[in-house]
Amino acid sequence: MKKIFKFMPILFLVTFSVNAQEGAEAGKAIFNNRCASCHAVGKKLVGPDLKDVDQRHNQEWIVNFVRHSQQVIKSGDKAAVTLFEEYNKTLMPDHLDLTAADIDHILNFIKEESVKVANAPSSPIVPDRYKPYKGESSLWHQILYLDLPGNHTPVTKNDTQFWFVLTVIFIVIVSVFYAVVKVNQFVDKLDKNNPPSNQ
Numbered sequence: 001m002k003k004i005f006k007f008m009p010i011l012f013l014v015t016f017s018v019n020a021q022e023g024a025e026a027g028k029a030i031f032n033n034r035c036a037s038c039h040a041v042g043k044k045l046v047g048p049d050l051k052d053v054d055q056r057h058n059q060e061w062i063v064n065f066v067r068h069s070q071q072v073i074k075s076g077d078k079a080a081v082t083l084f085e086e087y088n089k090t091l092m093p094d095h096l097d098l099t100a101a102d103i104d105h106i107l108n109f110i111k112e113e114s115v116k117v118a119n120a121p122s123s124p125i126v127p128d129r130y131k132p133y134k135g136e137s138s139l140w141h142q143i144l145y146l147d148l149p150g151n152h153t154p155v156t157k158n159d160t161q162f163w164f165v166l167t168v169i170f171i172v173i174v175s176v177f178y179a180v181v182k183v184n185q186f187v188d189k190l191d192k193n194n195p196p197s198n199q
């Protein structure tokens with residue numbers, strides 16, 4: 001009997017986390033059916049980005065707003081009125097059939113997605129060969145990694161503009177070199193044909 005009591009907190013935690021997970025699964029289904037046409041997590045669509053929405057309002061506010069947003073706006077709720085104005089008075093439809101528990105499930109799903117979005121690698125994605133390099137861009141590093149801008153986004157073979165400019169510079173250098181050699185040969189020839197008179 002005593003042993004069971006010891007395990008109670010663990011049992012409670014496991015049940016709790018499984019419940020949250022199941023809630024998020026159910027929430028995902030409702031979200032995709034009823035909200036995804038206007039909302040996303042991590043991106044603004046017709047309606048606001050719902051990332052971390054649970055940190056902007058309390059649960060009661062969210063339940064009321066999702067069930068009947070117009071009623072909340074008409075009651076003069078400051079946050080609701082501001083949002084409504086910000087979104088050019090776009091009507092969010094009522095969801096009177098959704099219970100507080102349904103909306104709680106949606107919020108669990110939104111919380112999970114918010115964490116995913118927050119942990120997503122930020123763009124631009126750094127190529128693998130680049131990863132060992134940390135710290136400021138030195139000239140040596142910039143040459144070695146063709147990171148000519150020095151901003152950790154090295155030149156790739158797709159940067160046609162870069163390769164075009166490099167080719168033009170190469171052609172100009174070769175042409176100048178060629179011209180210098182030719183002029184030298186010409187001057188030599190002139191010298192041979194007209195030796196200085198004092199010799």
Ligand code: HEC
Pocket residue numbers: 030031034035036037038039046047048049050053056057062065066069083084085087088089090091092093095106
């Ligand atoms: C037809 C488009 C549309 C649908 C569908 C919709 N919303 Fe909205 N939602 C909006 C708009 C627009 C706003 C901004 C406030 C306003 O204009 O009323 C908003 C605001 C919100 C807010 C406040 C956001 C913030 O940043 O403070 C929450 C929470 C919300 N919606 C949740 C939901 C949920 C949950 C669903 C699905 C059950 C849903 N919405 C379905 C358009 C929609």
